[in-house]
Amino acid sequence: MEDRDIILLYNQRDESAIGATMDKYEPYCTEIAFRILHDREDATECVNDTWLRTWNAIPPDQPHSLRLYVGKITRNLSLDRYRSKHREKRGGGSTAVCLEELSELLPGDSDVEREWERKELASALNRCLRELPERECNLFIRRYFYMASTEEIARLYHLKESHVYVILSRVRKKLKERLEQEGFTR
Amino acid sequence: MKRDDFAYLLGEIDQDLLLREERHGGRKRFPIRLVAAAACLCLVFGSVFAALTVSPGETTSEAGNSSVSASENSKPGIGDLPDYPKGTYLLSAEELAGMMNYGAEYAPTNQYTKVYLPADELAGSANVLPPEKWMLYRYPGETLLPPDREAFDEAFAVFAEKAETHLGIDPNSYDLEEDVSDGIHAVYFERHADVELGERSISAYLIQRPMVNNYLIWSFGMGGDSLYAPMELGGKALVVDPNQSDEEILASLEDALSILQDLFGVAYSHGKVTRDYSGDTISITVNYFSVEPGVTDETFLWYWPRISIYFEKMRRGDSRLFAKVIDCKCLREGVSGTYGEYATVASVSLKEAERMLEMGYVFGGHSCPLCMEQQDEVDFREYDHVELRYEWVSVLDGEFEEEMIWLPFYAFYKKLEEGKNGICTYARTLVPAFPVSEVEEYFASQTEKHR
Numbered sequence: 001m002e003d004r005d006i007i008l009l010y011n012q013r014d015e016s017a018i019g020a021t022m023d024k025y026e027p028y029c030t031e032i033a034f035r036i037l038h039d040r041e042d043a044t045e046c047v048n049d050t051w052l053r054t055w056n057a058i059p060p061d062q063p064h065s066l067r068l069y070v071g072k073i074t075r076n077l078s079l080d081r082y083r084s085k086h087r088e089k090r091g092g093g094s095t096a097v098c099l100e101e102l103s104e105l106l107p108g109d110s111d112v113e114r115e116w117e118r119k120e121l122a123s124a125l126n127r128c129l130r131e132l133p134e135r136e137c138n139l140f141i142r143r144y145f146y147m148a149s150t151e152e153i154a155r156l157y158h159l160k161e162s163h164v165y166v167i168l169s170r171v172r173k174k175l176k177e178r179l180e181q182e183g184f185t186r
Numbered sequence: 187m188k189r190d191d192f193a194y195l196l197g198e199i200d201q202d203l204l205l206r207e208e209r210h211g212g213r214k215r216f217p218i219r220l221v222a223a224a225a226c227l228c229l230v231f232g233s234v235f236a237a238l239t240v241s242p243g244e245t246t247s248e249a250g251n252s253s254v255s256a257s258e259n260s261k262p263g264i265g266d267l268p269d270y271p272k273g274t275y276l277l278s279a280e281e282l283a284g285m286m287n288y289g290a291e292y293a294p295t296n297q298y299t300k301v302y303l304p305a306d307e308l309a310g311s312a313n314v315l316p317p318e319k320w321m322l323y324r325y326p327g328e329t330l331l332p333p334d335r336e337a338f339d340e341a342f343a344v345f346a347e348k349a350e351t352h353l354g355i356d357p358n359s360y361d362l363e364e365d366v367s368d369g370i371h372a373v374y375f376e377r378h379a380d381v382e383l384g385e386r387s388i389s390a391y392l393i394q395r396p397m398v399n400n401y402l403i404w405s406f407g408m409g410g411d412s413l414y415a416p417m418e419l420g421g422k423a424l425v426v427d428p429n430q431s432d433e434e435i436l437a438s439l440e441d442a443l444s445i446l447q448d449l450f451g452v453a454y455s456h457g458k459v460t461r462d463y464s465g466d467t468i469s470i471t472v473n474y475f476s477v478e479p480g481v482t483d484e485t486f487l488w489y490w491p492r493i494s495i496y497f498e499k500m501r502r503g504d505s506r507l508f509a510k511v512i513d514c515k516c517l518r519e520g521v522s523g524t525y526g527e528y529a530t531v532a533s534v535s536l537k538e539a540e541r542m543l544e545m546g547y548v549f550g551g552h553s554c555p556l557c558m559e560q561q562d563e564v565d566f567r568e569y570d571h572v573e574l575r576y577e578w579v580s581v582l583d584g585e586f587e588e589e590m591i592w593l594p595f596y597a598f599y600k601k602l603e604e605g606k607n608g609i610c611t612y613a614r615t616l617v618p619a620f621p622v623s624e625v626e627e628y629f630a631s632q633t634e635k636h637r
Contacts, residue, residue: 064201065201065204065205068201068204068205072197075197076194076197079193079194079197098193099192099193102192102193102196118195121195122195122198125195125196125198125199126198126199126200126203129199129200129203130203134206137203137206137207138206138207141199141203141204141207142207144193144196145196145197145199145204145207
């Protein structure tokens, strides 16, 4: 079933929309959740929550890509769960490594306390990503949006893993500089 | 802002950027291309291992009797080479760590890589006398060529005719794949054909890469790509016995080499046998180069012209090794025989390297440093073995993005355990055999970060 047909079902409040979404995107969402949580049971629960969250959000939301839309919901739910499970015990696991790498980019506490500032930062980040060479941008997304391992990225992009490390390191540095230029200083 | 919040923020990356990424990273690739890449890796790793078994200046016996063209044989004399432009120190410790996989934010201290080797393999390969100066190769990228469909078709026409003669492949069955989407390092045309021969099938490819025409031949069994069938050339199975000496192996492959030289239209004839061990498995790669192989060296480069035959066990109990992949790389027209830059840099003595080892100034290998932290610490001060070894590291530099360079290291081995089959597990760590600056400062800063 095409995405637009599934979204139509959501708009008509037809519960078969949920089944159609599951049929089409469960493996995709499970992969995203598992990459963050590294626990099959937790991942399954987050994916199940995704369907409910999607049902509650469409309408009014009318996603352009249903795949990315449910993927983002799964990602956020998985991060929620990851955070609640690791609130007391930091470190360990590839997600922690991913987050640690991202910490280089963090603006200071006072910059994004308010929601509109947070949106500004998101816009700035998107602008910065667009300025990157396509491959660098793609690698960044695969690593920090999908939380893919560097080994997996190397395989996908036909690069040595060492190249992935170095490219990502370079991208983080560039983004940090650009975000600072945009006024998001540490 | 907390780091977790930033992770949420990345969920707001624009959809068009995510979709663009999916078109590249998320898409499914033509499977055989991955297989081909795996073959290249096998051959590269096999080549890396060659450094363990050859001494500087040592050459192996020449197999075959074909002549080598003057351009293929050109090689600069070390006396004519300039020093590296960076001066006394080739790199800083931080730069070197960055080139060896880990970003500067991770400490490479107390790291090692586990390797599996028969004890006598190490005992027979000690070589700890570095030259006064290292001749290093730089891969400048300046001779990378754009895709050239016309040149590809010409090369393919010659190959197809020979493939029909020697492999029984009908050239008309070839399909053409074109992919020019991923930038210069992944631009190629590719033609491949499969042919059934009794219980096996053969696939042959020509892939045009930025510097070489890359021919690949695979043999598969009936069970699909994961089952390999013995490859035959001239009616004889391509098989080697790992108990044979290098010379005996090269002699047994003389007929096959003649066929391969004709098949690929090259005269590469300087044979070199490399053996690689992984657990209880051994594989052998036989390379035929256009120039005599040495240890320094250009001949271990991925793109250096050569014919390679990769041998492996078909099944666990096999005593002989069967050819799985034949790989030939020929320089494309317009790429020089040496196509790189050479420069010299001073070497570091073993005594100095041992001092660095004792201080823990080591670069453990191409592995994730965070994972390495979970390994038991190994005390290398009473190491079992040391030798010189080249490591392939990458430099990202300017518009060409990636350059590869071989750098010499002292590899220190410490035996961890010995298996019943005589294969030992060693921890191996690396100390640069060339001058590196700011070592103490770098390791002090990393130690601090780990706290």
